[in-house]
Amino acid sequence: MASKKDFVKFDKVDKSYDGKILVVKDLQLDIAEGEFITMLGPSGSGKTTCLMMLAGFETPTNGEIYLDGNAISSIPPHKRGIGMVFQNYALFPHMTVYENLAFPLRVRKIPKDEADKKIDKALSMVSLQGFAARMPGQLSGGQQQRVAVARSLVFDPQLVLMDEPLGALDKNLRESMQYEIKHIHESIGVTVVYVTHDQSEALTMSNRIAVFNDGKVQQLSSPDELYEKPVNSFVAEFIGENNTFAGEVSDISDGRCKVKLANAEILANPISVKGKGEKTTVSLRPERALINPSDKMDNIHNGKIEEVIYHGDHTRVRINLLGNPEFILKIPNSSSNLDIKLGNEIKIGWNSGDARALDPK
C-alpha cells in the first residue's frame, strides 16, 4: 500500500475541560494511511477525548490535528468527511436501515441510483442484505452494530473512527464482530482509529496500539511488541497478566541487572533502570516462568503452592515466591505428570531476558 506515514497527525495536542486538569497532555501521534490503530486505556485516560477531537466534537486546547496534511481544528465535524461508529450505535430510530444509510449520501447530493448501489454494497459488506426496510428497533444488537458500521463506511470516507463499538454486545458476538470489522478493514483499506478499554479486542484487531494513561500515550507499538516488550510497568500491568517484584537495582552489567528484593536477589533485563540503587518493578509474564526448569535458566527459585484453579485448557497456580504471594503460573493441561498439589514446594525458573526491570510503581 502506497501510504502516507502521517495521514493523521496529532501535533502537541493538549486538552482541558475546566482549565485545571489536562485530560490529554502533549499528544504526539502519527497514524499512517490504511492503518488500524487502537487507542487503549482505562476509562478517564483521555482516549475518547482524542477521538472526539479528531471527529470535531471537541476542540484541542492547544496544538493542532492534521488530516492528510491539512489542519482541521477549525473545520466543523460535518465537513471533515470522517465516518464514525458510536458506542451505542446512534442509529436514527425513526428511519429504516435504508434511510439510515442513505442519510450521508443524501446530504452529499449523490444521485439516487448511485446511492442505492453504494447502500447495497455496504449492506452486503456487513451481510445484512434484505434488511434495508427494517427499523433499527427491529434488529438485534449485533445487527444494529453492523448497520452502524455500514453507515460509517457507505460514503467512502478515508478515515473511520470507532468509539467502543462493541461494548454493548455479549462476549461471543463481540468476538465474531471483532473479526468481521478486521476483515472489512483489510478488504477496503480504510484507515481506522478504534477506541476501546478491552485489551483483547485491541490485540486482536489492531496494526498498532496506543496505550493511554493519565492523558499520555504510554506506548505505541504493534500488539506483539506491546505484550512482549512493555516499556513501563503501567503497560505491563494493563496488557495481559503480569507477575511483579518490587526491589532495588544492586548491579548492572552486560545487559543484565541484579535486583535486590526484600529477602532474595533476582536477575532481570534492565529496560528503564540506568544505575545502581534505583528502585524498580520487575515484570514477568506468567507463561514465561516454568516449573522444574532446565538448569540453563538463570533464575531458579523455590515457591509454595497456595492455590490451584482449573481452567479447562490450562491450570492456574498461585505461588508464594520470593515474598510475592500473588505469583501466577499457567500450566498447560497436557503436562499432567507434574506434581502440583496445594502446599507443595516446587522449583520455578525463568530467563533474565524475560524479566523486565521497569519503573517502580
Added chain:
Amino acid sequence: MSSENKQILTTDGIPLEVSLKKAEKKNKIKAFLLVAPLLLFIIITYVFPIGDMLMRSVDDKMVTEMLPKTYKSMETWDGEELPPEEVFEAFYFDFQRLIEEEREGKLSTQLNYTKNGFKSIIKKLRRKSKSFEEGNYKEQIMAVHKRWADVEYWRAIKRRAPAYTYQKYLKGMDMYENEKGEIVNVAEDRRVHRILWLRTLEIAFFVTVFCFLMAYPIAHLLATLPMKYSNLLMICVLLPFWTSLLVRTASWMILLQQQGIVNDFFVMIGLVSDDNRIEMMFNKTGSYVAMTQILLPFMVLPLYSVMKTISPSLMRAGKSLGGTPFIAFWKVYFPLTIPGIGAGCLLVFILAIGYYITPALVGGASGTLISNQIAFHMKSTLDWSFASAMGLMLLSGVLVIYWLYNKLVGIDNIKLG
C-alpha cells in the same frame, strides 16, 4: 385445526382456562377494590355532572308539564288553521290551574323565549279569564287580544310540546328554528357566540404556537445542560406551577396595565411617549401574554421528557455523516421530538380552549373566551340549560380535536414522560 379446538387440561384434569380464571380471580378482586374508591369518585364528580349537564341542556319539560291537557288535545291538530274548541278549552283549564299555583308568569317567560309577544297577552288573559263564562272558550279567549286569534301564536305553543329540545345548541351557534321549523341564522348584529367560538379557537391556537416556540429551546436546554444548571432551570420553569394562578394573573395586570411596569419601561427608554402608552391589557394581547406564560410549563415538561431520552450521540452522528447542524437537527432531532410536541400542543390547546380566570381578568371585552360566556350564563342570566349546552359543545369540540390528532399523528405517539 385440532390444537385450537382441543381443550388443554391441567394435571388435575380441570380445563386450563377455568383453572387460570380461578387462580386470577382473587387478584382481580383485589385490583378492583384498589381502584374502586377512585372509580366511585370519578363517577360521582365527573360522569354524573356531565350527564346532568347533557340532560339540562336538552331539557324542555317545563312548558310540557304546565300545559298537559292542551298538548293532549293538540295531538290531532294539524297546525294549518286555528285550533278547534277543545284545544282552547284545555288551554283554559291548564291556565286556570297555573293561576292557582301562581306559575302563569313562568309560562309567559318560557313562551316568550319561543315567540315575542306572549308576555303581554298572557297577562291580559289572566285578568280577563276571571270573568269567563262556561263554554265557548275559543270565542272568549280570542276576544281577549287579537294575537290569541293568530295561528302563529298557537303554533308557537305547539312547538314547545316535546319534552326535549336542541334549541339551546342552535342558540350557541347563533341560529334558531323559525315559525316554519327551518333552522336559520340570527340577525347579523346579534351574532355573539360565533365570534366567541372563533376567538376561542384563535387564541387557543396562537397560545399553543407561542408556547411551542418558547418551550422548544427551553426544553432542549433543560435536556442538554449539565445537571447542576438544568436543575436550577427546571425550578425556574416549575416556579409558576407553585404560584397561585390568581397571583400570577394579578402580577400580569401589574406589569401590563397602562401605568404598569412594562409601559413605564417603554416610556423610560423612549420607545413610546408618555401620553401614548400601549394598551396591553383588557384586550387580546393581555390574554395572549398571560395565557402563554401560564401554560408554558405544560409544553415544556412533555417536550423535556421526550428530549431527555434522545441520545446526544444521534446529533453527533448526523453531523459526522456530513449533515450541517441544521440538517442534523431537522432530519434527526426534530422528528424524534414529535411525540413530545404532540403531547404538549394537545395539552396546551385543550387547556387554553377552556380557559376562564385569566381571560376574565386580563382579557377585557375583546379577549374573553367562550368559557367566560358560559360563566356569564351560569351566574348572571341563570340560563343553566344554555350554559350546559355550550359547555357540552366545548367538550365535544375538544373530543373532535383529540380525534383529529389521533387520525393525523396517532395517540400512541404521545409521550408525557
